[in-house]
Amino acid sequence: MIYSNDNLTIEVSEHGAELTSLRCDGREYLWNGDAAYWNRHSPVLFPVVGKPYNNELHIDGKSYPMKQHGFARDSEFEQVESERGIRFRMKEADRRDIYPYRFGLEVNYIIQGKALWVCWCVENLDNRDMYYQIGAHPAFLLPDYNPADDIHGYIQYDYEGQSVSPLLTSQLEDGNRVARKDGGVRLPSVMPIKRDSFANDALMIEDGQVTEATLCGKHGDRVLSVFSFDADAYGIWAPYKEGCPFVCLEPWQGICDRKGFAGDISNRDLIRAIHAGDHGHFDYKITLF
Helix, strand or coil, rough: CEECCEEEEEEEECCCCCCEEEEEEEEECCCCCCCCCCCCCCCEEECCCCCHHHHEEEEECCCEEECCCHHHHHCCCEEECCCCHHHHEEECCCCCCCCCEEEEEEEEEEECCCCHHHCCCCCCCCCCCCCCCCCCCEEEEECCCCCCCCCCEEEEEEEECCCCEECCCEEEEEEEEECCCCEEEEECCECCCCCCCCCCCCCCEEECCCCCEECCCCCCCCEEECCCCCCEEEECCCCCCCCCEEEEEEEEECCCCCCCCCCCCCCCCCEEECCCCCCCEEEEEEEEE
């Protein structure tokens, strides 16, 4: 599905309602999904962000299998009417064999000038509280990428317009969070992207420390930013593979389990709850410079 204005052109697949292209003035900004590095572009993470411990969710005394980042990214969506942008709704949203809630999930893409808003709506169709997480995972091409370079670009962190140096308190071990043995490491407010930046997997910025991350070129010029005032956490990631030409900027409402967690879904870190008949919303914005 192609959607455009005078500035931007996007393409969205009905598989996963996934953004697959983001172009401006003939330039592509989104990763192409080459499986040699990563076979996705910008998946929707739902109903979990990251990996549940032992790939299980525990809900009301029962265990349910749940893979990393959930099932929305591998589900089929259909386009539905929208007053603005293009909107998709998940088909056959009843997944009670692995997620025992009746729900609806919609994804809306809205272009404003050189910015793209991605707006999600989660609807609780059940007769009880529904617990979930949701998050973004867009992958962006590094400008003028050259594998021989020592530095491939920079990421600048902001909170409400102020430059910040976020503190990392956790790291990943087998896909789950463990406390850092050094007690925490502080990232520079402008972080260089190097070949080994993600040697230990994703960088997880917790506790709402940032609302925006900006990708800059090798000479410090701003390329794009990803903003979400609603984010509880923010992930920065790229596959640790030689020659990887992209980086992911990921605002989340949720985060992976701590290693060893086996509690009820309602006690997971950064979990969201919607009362019966209510809706939950999460928006983020990609701005091109």
